[in-house]
Amino acid sequence: MPFTPPKESFSGKICEIGIGRGDGTVSLGGQSVMPFHSFEGAAPGKPAIAFEVQDVPPDDWPETVKDVFRDVSGDPVTWAAYCQDSLGADAIALRLAGTHPDRGDISAERAAETVSRMLAAIKVPLIILGSNHAEKDTSVLVRAAEAAKQTNSVIGKAQEANYKTIAAAAMANDLKLIAMSELDINLSKQLNILITQMGFDREKLITDPMSSALSYGLEYTYSVMERIRLAALAQNDPTLQTPMLADVGMYVWKVKETQAPEADLPEWGELGRRGVAWEAVTASAFLVSGADLLIMRHPDAAGAVKKFMAEMEVQ
Amino acid sequence: MALTGVEIFKLLPKTNCKKCGQPTCLAFAMKLAQRQTSLDKCPDVSEEAKEKLGAASAPPIRPITLGTGAKCVKMGEEMVLFRHEKKFVNPCAFAVEIKDTLATADAERKMEEAAASEIDRVGQKLRVDALYLSNDSGDPARFLELARLASTKAPDLPVILGTVNPDAAEGALGTLAGKKAVLYGANAGNISAMAEKAKAAKATLGIAAKNMDELCELTEKAKSLGVEDMVLDSGARSAGEILRDNTYMRRAALKKNFKPLGFPVITFANRADGMLETLVAGLGVEKYASIVVMNEAERWKNLALFSLRQNIYTDPQVPMQVQQKIYKIGEPGPKAPFLITTNFSLTFFIVSGEIENSKVACRLAVMDSEGLSVLTAWAAGKFTAGKIAQFIGESGIEGELEQRELVIPGYVAILSGAIEDKLPGWKITVGPREANGLPAFLKARG
Known part of the structure; x- marks a missing residue:
């Protein structure tokens, strides 16, 4: 009996967004099917993996991931170049962690200098992230946006408390913008609407529905992503037809499972591979639920996810 | 397609005898339509009605149990494609593959590892659920030896027997009598003999197809041979094929009520690269596998996969709580x-x-x-x-x-x-x- 595949086609389509400059440009989104469903419709853009670097040495990262970058993490530009040239990063995510009032309170001017140095040194797209301090981020990201003017970089994250300033800065400097809300499809939709009502082009917007780590809320991010993607495709909701970001590394590398030594918890097995698996499983689950852009830390985890993505293309 | 309460009511005896526990036949019909009761509660239902209702009221994905006793695993009965719609019902089983070409000491180590894999995770006891014994040698005697080893080293773990040789199947099934094993390996060349062996041992038959067309043919054939319990393999091996075929199977069963695919799915994630194997197994957890087979069950990998399965199979309508x-x-x-x-x-x-x-x-x-x-x-x-x-x-x-x-x-x-x-x-x-x-x-x- 020949089998008739129950294919599903949708009227909605995700905006295709190019980030970065020249040869380094990366295209996100553009698909009109659920993640990796190229067997039933167009899925042009492949998800991209950005490596996370920080403007200050990663003192708060656990040893297993900090060690990998020991020789380069003293300077953010050296660190980024290593990720680009030796690790094959599709993009660099520069987290301006040192601007946080509790992490050194680095000034907006100095943060902007780091951004300029970074842009001069790398070819792949740059994603500029604040320290997730809503108030400080407004001043830091405004200056950072000026430093990245017309480089087609990505800046974020615009949140409910500060979106006006950050979206205006992204608009004035012709940058792509990440809009983040907390694990709720309606909040994501509302923030996207507020930002586009300011005149911001929806085709320059990336939605971060808020990430999480395996065993620490993964199912919330997973399902919010699936719901956002279904709303965008099946209900053809233009306010949700944005590529999605999963900012994985920062959630994964603070949980106990990526830090507790095997000697303390023998039933958890070897720490090195456990930590890598934690990041890779979290990231690949979000790919399956709809992420177009991942921010990751460990090169082994990113490498495993790349292999997984390549296999997902084999149909 | 599922019948409405009124359609079901027309087929009932309409005696309002209350023997089913409901006040009226109409009330019973409504409960049936909502799958809150079963037809066998009605003592007077006609054979004709039984046949019609049986077909319509069967769950779209057949419930099947793997193994017996405290460590048995329920499979099937899934009702949705996306976990936000409704809770995924039966968490998939993780099975570790043990080949009969392995040295006995290595096979023993893997069996003991699986048997001792249980960990406590947020109040749930989680473990490697099953052994997948593989007749790689093609030799019935070695396969039998491996099955015997499993029944002494990990006696309460459910077993999937992987062989295309009906004689090897018969021997190994003999050591697993009454254990509700899966006999995997029924293909176009051996299905009649394999169906006989599975039926005789009351085992579930695992269909090993090359593609979706062949899978549908084989399940129909097995059904005509009197096999009721099956698990399905479409032949998908790459991650992309697994996503495609598992999606098609789940959709066909749920949305089209397509009976030839209304069975639990077995997914082979086996990879030499342990990290990649973990990610492909994770895809199986997320996308509709009832059994996921892997080469190795190392502790770091188990912890990650058990956690993922727990996350994916939580009830989205009940907030997860921690103990006070x-x-x-x-x-x-x-x-x-x-x-x-x-x-x-x-x-x-x-x-x-x-x-x-x-x-x-x-x-x-x-x-x-x-x-x-x-x-x-x-x-x-x-x-x-x-x-x-x-x-x-x-x-x-x-x-x-x-x-x-x-x-x-x-x-x-x-x-x-x-x-x-x-x-x-x-x-x-x-x-x-x-x-x-x-x-x-x-x-x-x-």
């Missing part, structure tokens, strides 16, 4: 800060994570608020001054503290006076509104 108690973060001394929050699991994870980030050892009281977050619990009257005072008062924690001071979430600052009234001798301090304010707050306290 006073948690120690780090090694808090008598002067360490003492904080309180609610027992919504995300609230707990975020608050405890930020306390860990602060590197300040603390005690964290987690109060049962029926899984609601702080503001919602306060609004719903589950996180009130009276309840907080009662919980803290009865906890006996004051004996461990040098100073009776409790830090409450900034969102419920309004409660501080009322708690102080109800907990005489305690000082109530208002903490930050958001958890990410905790590191600064705790560090500032010195």
Whole structure:
């Protein structure tokens, strides 16, 4: 009996967004099917993996991931170049962690200098992230946006408390913008609407529905992503037809499972591979639920996810 | 397609005899339509009605049990494609492959590893669920030897027998009588013989097809040979093929009520690269496998996959809760800060994570608020001054503290006076509104 595949086609389509400059440009989104469903419709853009670097040495990262970058993490530009040239990063995510009032309170001017140095040194797209301090981020990201003017970089994250300033800065400097809300499809939709009502082009917007780590809320991010993607495709909701970001590394590398030594918890097995698996499983689950852009830390985890993505293309 | 209550009612005896436990035949019909009762409760139903209703009322994906006893695994019965619609029902089984070409000592090690894999994770006991014994040698004698080894080394673990040789199948099934094993390997060349062996041993038949067309042919053939319990393999091996075929199978069963594919799915994630195997197994968890077969079950991998399965199979309508108690973060001394929050699991994870980030050892009281977050619990009257005072008062924690001071979430600052009234001798301090304010707050306290 020949089998008739129950294919599903949708009227909605995700905006295709190019980030970065020249040869380094990366295209996100553009698909009109659920993640990796190229067997039933167009899925042009492949998800991209950005490596996370920080403007200050990663003192708060656990040893297993900090060690990998020991020789380069003293300077953010050296660190980024290593990720680009030796690790094959599709993009660099520069987290301006040192601007946080509790992490050194680095000034907006100095943060902007780091951004300029970074842009001069790398070819792949740059994603500029604040320290997730809503108030400080407004001043830091405004200056950072000026430093990245017309480089087609990505800046974020615009949140409910500060979106006006950050979206205006992204608009004035012709940058792509990440809009983040907390694990709720309606909040994501509302923030996207507020930002586009300011005149911001929806085709320059990336939605971060808020990430999480395996065993620490993964199912919330997973399902919010699936719901956002279904709303965008099946209900053809233009306010949700944005590529999605999963900012994985920062959630994964603070949980106990990526830090507790095997000697303390023998039933958890070897720490090195456990930590890598934690990041890779979290990231690949979000790919399956709809992420177009991942921010990751460990090169082994990113490498495993790349292999997984390549296999997902084999149909 | 499923029948409506009224359509079912027309087929019932309409005697309102109440023997089914319902007041009327119509009420019984409504319950049947909602799958809240079963047709065998009606003693007078006609054969014709049984046939019609049986076909219509069967769950779209047949329920099948793998193994017997305390460690048996239920499969099938899934009702949705996406977990936000409704809870995924039966968590998939992880099976580790053991080949009959392995040295006995290696096979033993893998069996013992699987048998000892159980860990306690957020109150659930999780383990490698099954052994997949593979007749790689093609030799029935070696396969039998491996099956015997499994029945002594891991006697209560369910078994999947992987062979295309009906004679090897018969021998190995003999050692697993009454154990509800899966006999996997029925293909176009051997299906009649394999169906016979599975039926004789009351085992589930695993269909090993090359593609979806052949899979449908083989399940129909097996059904015509009298096989009722099957698990399906479309031949998909790459991650992309697994996603495609498992999606097609789930959709066809649920949306088209397509019977030839209304069975649990077995997915082979086996990869030499252990990390990649973990990710492909994860895809199986997310996308519709009932059994996921892997080469190795190392502890780091088990922890990640057990956790993923737990996440994916939680009920999206019931907030995940953590147990009410006073948690120690780090090694808090008598002067360490003492904080309180609610027992919504995300609230707990975020608050405890930020306390860990602060590197300040603390005690964290987690109060049962029926899984609601702080503001919602306060609004719903589950996180009130009276309840907080009662919980803290009865906890006996004051004996461990040098100073009776409790830090409450900034969102419920309004409660501080009322708690102080109800907990005489305690000082109530208002903490930050958001958890990410905790590191600064705790560090500032010195």
